[in-house]
Amino acid sequence: xxxxxxxxxxxxxxxxxxxxxxxxxxxxxxxxxxxxxxxxxxxxxxxxxxxxxxxxxxxxxxxxxxxxxxxxxxxxxxxxxxxxxxxxxxxxxxxxxxxxxxxxxxxxxxxxxxxxxxx
Amino acid sequence: xxxxxxxxxxxxxxxxxxxxxxxxxxxxxxxxxxxxxxxxxxxxxxxxxxxxxxxxxxxxxxxxxxxxxxxxxxxxxxxxxxxxxxxxxxxxxxxxxxxxxxxxxxxxx
Numbered sequence: 483x484x485x486x487x488x489x490x491x492x493x494x495x496x497x498x499x500x501x502x503x504x505x506x507x508x509x510x511x512x513x514x515x516x517x518x519x520x521x522x523x524x525x526x527x528x529x530x531x532x533x534x535x536x537x538x539x540x541x542x543x544x545x546x547x548x549x550x551x552x553x554x555x556x557x558x559x560x561x562x563x564x565x566x567x568x569x570x571x572x573x574x575x576x577x578x579x580x581x582x583x584x585x586x587x588x589x590x591x592x593x594x595x596x597x598x599x600x601x
Numbered sequence: 602x603x604x605x606x607x608x609x610x611x612x613x614x615x616x617x618x619x620x621x622x623x624x625x626x627x628x629x630x631x632x633x634x635x636x637x638x639x640x641x642x643x644x645x646x647x648x649x650x651x652x653x654x655x656x657x658x659x660x661x662x663x664x665x666x667x668x669x670x671x672x673x674x675x676x677x678x679x680x681x682x683x684x685x686x687x688x689x690x691x692x693x694x695x696x697x698x699x700x701x702x703x704x705x706x707x708x709x710x
């Protein structure tokens with residue numbers, strides 16, 4: 483099982499970025515997925531969840547209305563579209579698999595994509 | 602919104618037992634997961650659903666819940682257990698679905 487994030491980078495406040503996460507080694511469509519971030523020197527913050535079919539989606543209040551999660555089960559890909567970025571969105575962004583056999587615990591994580599929001 | 606609290610730090614001598622609390626209202630009625638994160642690494646799941654260990658996690662890691670507190674217990678602590686530990690509450694009835702605690706840094710003396 484492996485997840486690989488991409489798409490991080492530097493953007494200005496108010497800008498946009500799109501993160502991607504490619505999953506391999508498992509049947510991607512059978513698993514829900516989440517995005518979790520970690521600001522420098524801070525703790526983990528769950529951001530968004532999407533079911534295996536893509537029909538059920540949840541967001542944390544901190545990103546609701548600004549971030550959009552989606553998935554392409556043909557390409558085994560998860561995405562996070564981030565708009566209206568703020569300085570406090572600077573963080574390492576992880577995608578994580580949610581295991582229904584483990585009460586949706588995040589059993590596998592990618593290595594993260596760094597997003598820096600700065601003028 | 603649901604609040605989950607953890608002490609910022611905890612120190613333990615090698616060979617002793619570390620008990621890391623995670624507090625939340627009626628947390629025993631929800632599912633609690635625990636993650637270990639070492640510097641520069643992605644988090645690793647060490648316990649799920651309060652007490653269950655993923656494959657590959659030593660039996661030294663165990664958990665319990667009661668009332669408003671969930672606890673991660675690390676027995677016979679080793680130097681390699683030094684890390685940040687995060688509890689995570691999952692509840693499908695919550696709007697936010699998942700809430701992380703603020704994390705506890707465990708230092709092995």
